[in-house]
Structure formats: structure tokens, C-alpha cells
Amino acid sequence: MREIVVHMMLSLDGYFEGPDHDLSWHLVDEELHAHFNEQLATNSTFLEGRVTYELMEEFWPTADQDPDSPPTMREFAGIWRAVPKIVFSRTLQEVGPNASLRAEVDADEIRALKQQPGGDMTLGGVDLVETFRRLDLVDQYRLYINPVVIGRGRRLFETADDPTDLELVENRRFGNGVVLLRYTVRRP
Incomplete structure (x- = not known):
């Protein structure tokens, strides 16, 4: 079964972007980028919101x-x-090669995709992440915590209104100070 994995860079204070969509504080060096490539190359699908x-x-x-x-x-x-x-x-009318467009998240369609063989599916876009979380479609959170406090911007879980029970299954420190915290969603 394929899993849906949130792959997100965050500041220590929980922001995924600063004011005016600022991402300049993301510390992506060769070591971290090589790790991203290793993780994402095995994916079967990127699930993304329009902005991402x-x-x-x-x-x-x-x-x-x-x-x-x-x-x-x-x-x-x-x-x-x-x-x-x-x-x-x-709002989009068309997308580029190797992409398909959906107007909304159909939970049954996503559950059917998860049952297909292949690599995991990476989820990107904070509003889309919240929709998938609310529909209990997220299986893992791969959060890359940058050693910076930015104080304002948009938080990853800004609109979460109910708890999600998680289990820490991996942590790793990269040479640039970024820390990976990988959680799986605990389900009864």
C-alpha cells in the first residue's frame, strides 16, 4: 500500500513560509538536497495544491x-x-506534461490510489495538507526543522482544529543544522 507523506521545511517556530511568501531562510545545501532526491525519486506521485x-x-x-x-x-x-x-x-484550467488536474479532493479516489502498487505519494501545499489531514488521508509527516525563528508568516498547522496522534519514527541532524523529524500517524 502506498502512503501519503507530507514533506515540508519548517522554521523552529512552525512556519513553512515567512511574510510575502519568503523561503530564503530554507537551508538547503548539497547534503540535504541529495537526501531530498533520494526520498523523492522513489515516489509514484506528487500531490500538490495550485500554489506549490x-x-x-x-x-x-x-x-x-x-x-x-x-x-x-x-x-x-x-x-x-x-x-x-x-x-x-x-482556478487552473490546465497543467503541464505528466500532470492531471482535480477541482477538489475526493477522499474515496485518494484511498483507491493508496491501494495501488508503487512508491509513496508526496503531498505539498499547506492548504492541501490540511484538507488531507482533516480527511485522515496523511500517513507520514517528514518535517525538516530549520534552525531559525522567523516570528511570522504562515504556519503549517494554522487551521488544525482537532488532534492528530503521531509517533516519532526517525530523526536525523544534517550538517547545516536542519533536523528531520519523521512521524507516522497512529490510527486505532
Whole structure:
């Protein structure tokens, strides 16, 4: 069974982005990027909201064409193009190659996707993460805590109104000070 995994960078105080969508505080070096590539290359699907999809689609399809791009970035550009994407948006009319569009989350469709063979599915986009969490569709949280306090912006669990029981199954410190906390969702 495939699992749905939230893969998210956070500040120590729980923000995924700063004011005006600032991500400059994300500490992604070669070691961390290589780890991301290792994790994401085995995925069967990227599940993304519109904002995340547009941000990624703006840069990654051609990032490996820049000769100054580090090897890990060139590698991820290939991963991005290869992994199928499902984009959830009520405003987009079309998406790029290797992507399909959904106007809303159909929990039964997602549960059916989870039953198919293949690698895990990575979930991106804070509003989409909250929708999947509320529908009890998330299986894992792979949270990368950056050693920075940004004080304001948007929090990952800003609208959560009910508890989710989690179990810490992995932690790892990277050389740049980022800490991975990987949790699985406990279900009765």
C-alpha cells in the first residue's frame, strides 16, 4: 500500500513560509538536497495544491539546463519531470506534461490510489495538507526543522482544529543544522 507523506521545511517556530511568501531562510545545501532526491525519486506521485505546483513548475522543468546548477539540482529536475503529478485547483484550467488536474479532493479516489502498487505519494501545499489531514488521508509527516525563528508568516498547522496522534519514527541532524523529524500517524 502506498502512503501519503507530507514533506515540508519548517522554521523552529512552525512556519513553512515567512511574510510575502519568503523561503530564503530554507537551508538547503548539497547534503540535504541529495537526501531530498533520494526520498523523492522513489515516489509514484506528487500531490500538490495550485500554489506549490506553479512555484515548482516555474523552475524545475528546465533547471538542469543551467550549467551552473549543482548536480543535486540537475538530478531533481529529472525527478520532477518523471514523477506524475496530481494538482488540486479550482482556478487552473490546465497543467503541464505528466500532470492531471482535480477541482477538489475526493477522499474515496485518494484511498483507491493508496491501494495501488508503487512508491509513496508526496503531498505539498499547506492548504492541501490540511484538507488531507482533516480527511485522515496523511500517513507520514517528514518535517525538516530549520534552525531559525522567523516570528511570522504562515504556519503549517494554522487551521488544525482537532488532534492528530503521531509517533516519532526517525530523526536525523544534517550538517547545516536542519533536523528531520519523521512521524507516522497512529490510527486505532
